[in-house]
Amino acid sequence: MARSTIREILKLTQRPDIISFAGGLPAPELFPVERVKEAADRVLTEHGAEALQYGASEGVRDLRDLIAERMSRGGVNVTRDDILIVSGAQQGIDLIGKVLLEDGDGLAVEDPTYMGMLQAWRPYNLCYYTVPTDHDGLDLDVLRRILRENPKLIYLVPNFQNPQGVTLSAERRRALIELLDEFDGIVVEDNPYGELRYSGEHIPSLYELDAQYSGKTTFDGHVIYLGTFSKILAPGVRVGWIAAPPAIMERLVQAKQASDLHTSTLTQMLVAEVARDGFLDEHVECLRDVYEARRDLMLEAMETYFPKEVRWAKPDGGLFLMAYAPEYVDMTDMFKVALEHKVAYVPGADFFVGGTAAGGHTFRLNFSNARPAMIDEGIKRLGAMLHEVIAFQPTH
């Protein structure tokens, strides 16, 4: 398992003189610190001993109920038993790998895809089937050809994908569900950003469309769903969840138990207490307002300062967008130059299964973490650097 470039980069970008668009960090000034303080006090006062005791591997009841209620809003009857609490969606990815993947298995993924999944599943020496994406998400003709090869899983981030910011359209989601039905496939729907939509229409989740298609009202189809409180509350609590069909859930619970017994009882109770009485929904609305403004500011600044040779697409939500420099520009090499300009991004190469050859000219920008004034200045610095490298390119 290699150390993640992004984690290494994050260390460099913590220098105070650098404007960083690198990490996937939420805005720290929006963390509801006071609410968390009050909730911690209430949890410890009312359930102190329980909060500090070992708990069930599946997770704390109230939290599982809260998640089940939120996941049922689209019409599928999700229950507590469908939910396993994990220490962040990243642990969910790890456990799914342990339960379902074997050495050399086939995995269908968007290209580029989430780097943390590539890292977690590297030990399985997977055979990757990459599916190209456009502004509506996956190319389903390619996916259909891939499904004939019988890959073990499909892994997708259908909403505001990390790193591209692309969303799988409703039409393609429906077509994907039909394909899953035809080929009896399983998709991992990793959805950390789904609630952070700033423009466009809400699109139902794959697990909802899957249930609709098969006429079921329970969570028992072709989808394993990953959720997290990292982007809608705080990543430092390390609380996420997996919703899975019963046969798979059984094995996931065993893997969770073997891995770390259970996620911290105290933090699970804390999250449930913070979220209750509609607080989480209100908080998400506030995040949406702030992040939408920051996204727009970044897009405007890119229009103003970036050379015309650089391309990008507007994301309808989430925390990221991906930009494409001309292919002769190596954005991994340029990272050091960017630091000299006192600005940081994540080079895109590591998000591509094919690495530098496929995505060396790409870079990911996060718009949620920097304050508005910093966004304009940081993009200006990046724009200056890109103008320089493009102007001095001998073949240009």
Ligand SMILES: Cc1ncc(COP(=O)(O)O)c(C=O)c1O
């Ligand atoms: C697509 C995707 N999946 C999973 C994760 C991990 O989230 P968590 O903090 O819940 O482990 C992230 C975090 O950035 C992500 O972007």
